[in-house]
Amino acid sequence: MTVSGPRVVGAVLLVCGLLLGLTAVREAGDGSLAVDGPRFAPLMVTVLWSGLALVYLLQPSTVDSEPANHKWAPVMLVGALVAYVLLLEPVGFALASAAFFVGAARILGSRQLLRDVLVAVPLAFGVYLSFTQLLDIRLPAGVLPL
Amino acid sequence: MNDLLSGFATVLSPANLLFAAIGVTVGTFVGVLPGIGPALTIALLLPITFSLDDPVGALIMFAGIYYGAMYGGSTTSILLNTPGESASVATSIEGHQMARRGRARAALATAAIGSFVAGTISTVLLSVIAAPVASLATSFRAADYFALAVLAMVCVTALVGRSVVRGLLSLTFGLFLGVIGIDSLTGQSRFAFGSLELLDGVGIVVVIVGLFAIGETLHAAARGDEPSTVEHVGSGGLLGWLSREDWRRSWKPWLRGTALGFPFGALPSGGAELPTFLSYTYEKHRSAHRDEFGKGAIEGVAGPEAANNASFSGVLVPLLTLGIPTSATAAVLLAAFQIFNVQPGPQLFERSPELVWALIASLYVGNVLLLILNLPLIGLWVSVLRIPRPVLHSAILVFATLGVYAVSNSVVEVLIAYGIGVVGFFMRRYDFPLAPVILGVILGPLMEEQFRRALLIGDGNLTVFVTRPLTAVILALAVLALVAPYVPKLLAKARGRDEAPVKKLVFAEED
Structure with missing residues (x-):
């Protein structure tokens, strides 16, 4: 299997992570992002997600998954x-x-x-x-x- | 001791024995349906206990349902490789290989007897330590709970699976699912996108069904129908199920699995994933039959299955004494307790001892009933293998849909489960581990709550997590677990021997 599949997955993950991060920021509104508030965890999670997705995108490991005989x-x-x-x-x-x-x-x-x-x-x-x-x-x- | 005896007196009444027997039977029959694991089984069968007014009877029935469902779940993992919860994943690795090579009967028998051995020993341990732990638990603080949750997540993510990045991505997905919905402390909505169902949060049952049942079926559909992978089931040996050789190779893994399962389950960060995988890895590296691993080694079924069962009694320790569920099943069980107005926690042992001890006594009884019911039925479960794949997978999808719909009564919840199933499909194709997702969903919210509570107590000062020795030690262990996989590589480098390809230390290759 080539690396193109994992690259697509990485790109999709990165886009999702960033969009969700944006949502987290927008949901916070002008409220605080205090560490002990309800807006901190969503931001943490989405930042972590985006960061990991970026790492994955830059070094996509090849995986030998079983051939998809029936794509549809x-x-x-x-x-x-x-x-x-x-x-x-x-x-x-x-x-x-x-x-x-x-x-x-x-x-x-x-x-x-x-x-x-x-x-x-x-x-x-x-x-x-x-x-x-x-x-x-x-x-x-x-x-x-x- | 007297408490336990009076517990037995309660359970051994004819009516309660009948409840236990019904529980074990129904639990096994529902649990054996492919894609429906223990958590889902209990969630599905919750309504049948509503007709009982006596919480003792209902809890006894739950213990039976749980044991039945757990054994039924292992049966499907072994026969069809569709584990209903992450605790059965380790069992399915070798178990399914055994089934494919015509040794399904031996695999199921070693699982059943191992479960019985492990269940009995670990229930004895539970009876001994539950009350002392409950009194000790009063000294645990929020910062400690937070640190324990971190430790549990790091352990499972870093030590299980081949890639830490993919493991962490899986964990993050789980954490994200856990964040969705109303914030428990302030009531603010997060990631609900205007949907009432999302506002309620994504239930653990929905995640389990989507990830495992739906995801596995979609994966199988893409792969295409495998040619008949199951060979004829061979005849039995001693006692009809296990040969003398099988007994010889099974009894030590049973005991070692129990020794791993109970303490790990009992840690308030535990769950069954880590001990089952540790048991699997241990048996794999120590076995005299190492070459058989990957092709159906009986040690690889006996150990993890015993660990799985022992860890459930272990999981009951934090559930009953701290009120912390550390596995999907425990989370559902907690919900069941609350329906009967039973709030687990340090006070439970003081306030309603008769209920606790009846529950513990019913675990002994459930275990015996399970063995009596299941050994004769192994032949019946094995015949599940002869069902043609398309029929079986269609049935899995119908039961998965039925399960989510029956629990939630909502079409939208079913659609959410399908969505998670599609994610599960891609995770399988690109080799992302599934266990960290479940852990993230369960422990994420718990972790966040304890983190914020600790900060409130410490006046928003982050040093609360390092000034308390217990918290600091647990967090240090978590860092150690994150670094451990790279230690062999670093050691080799330090000795200047990088020419030999040193593999990253891997405790288990999932799937």
Whole structure:
């Protein structure tokens, strides 16, 4: 692996550190940055962050990480996760989970749709029923009259 | 002693025994779900104890849930390499290698028996020292607490992992997450960006789920489906689980792990990360089977797992006597105590001794129940390995989402967990250690509070941290820990032998 990856990471870290440091200063407003006040720790942390990011950027160590065979799989997975949680309340836990499960399995490389459905439906409904009925933990029912 | 006996009398009533048994069973079943570690399990199962009016029964059930969840968590770390909390990371290194080579049964058995041995010995130690420490704890000052938090963070960050810069960056990320939300002393908002959820702070459960469950799954997705990495599970030896050879190689690491785990856990800066990694490193360097390390050496499972379990009894010392949680699980446990209006701290032993001693007695009982329940079920846990990867990882994501949502009842909290998961994904790809993040989140706020409290007491004078001998010594130890990794290199230079490539002293290579 080349050093370009770590350099990008270092640059992103540095930019984030500086932006957060700026936020820390702005949140302090005209209030004091006293050592024993509530504004000191955020500033400390962000300064430390930016400093370390700079060191990392200047000497990025090469890492031999495993090859990414599926560059888009994590991106699609994050998309599926966000859709899942946004549908959780309107559609209901059981249905949303079953649908997400099948979709995620496909993104992760499964090509056996029938098997995935046969696992997803009992799993989603079983979890829903045992959590709401046995453990008394509230989960969204959604469109199904459960 | 009489206190402990009356504690046993309380626990051994049929109703309380039943609570303990339910706790251990449910704890194991939830804890064994991939990506759901002990802290998350307790957080998830908190609501089921609400129906009990008696705090003693509820706490007994918690002890059971904790032991079950911890063992369940080790099981998943060993079988699937998805540790639910940083304490199981050391176990997973060799444990997962054993599982991949068809020795899952032996790995799980040495973990279970080691946990039992370590749990029993360390609970005896806890019974002996808890009350004296509680009376001693009244003399601890804010400056001491601050110094201890610094020591804990420096130790884990500098000694674990290959690069100090990356370790410190991980720690800083954790510290940043810990700063988010309302300041505990003045009520001012920090880094909330107008979000109510952020104003509440980022919960430890959210960080754990994001970093471990979500991050690991995204990492696995990028890597692609590994070809079946698990070989057929071999048949057992003596007692069906461990061969005579396995017993011979396991018993010393169990005892050494206990000896490391309890004192480190008991330090008010402790937690389970350091002793588990120290145990791992020690076994690796001392083993007659050094060449097996990295390929599944049983010592590398027996030691860290015993250390993990012993350190929990150790962690209860600062939790019960000082009210300081030093691990993610202890933090959740503290929240559970507070729901039942039990405030741990030096006064707890004086105010409600019957409750404390019932809890300690229930640890003995929970340990026995755990062994009885788990040894026969090892075969069942091993079959988890046969689940196809895509199905398993999809299930992890569903359970992770379920966990955060059930705890918080908030879609935004789940999105925050996903965000942290994406960070965890990049941390895995670029080899940043994960344990310092958790430590930063837990100890950061504690450190800040004690720092400011010490300054208030000392009238804003920074010398309070060096004038008190105890504080100064602890801070000096922290500096020593930061320098220690470079000592071999400096020594070699001083002797003028730089031609031989001297490696930086590394106590553990994480992941």
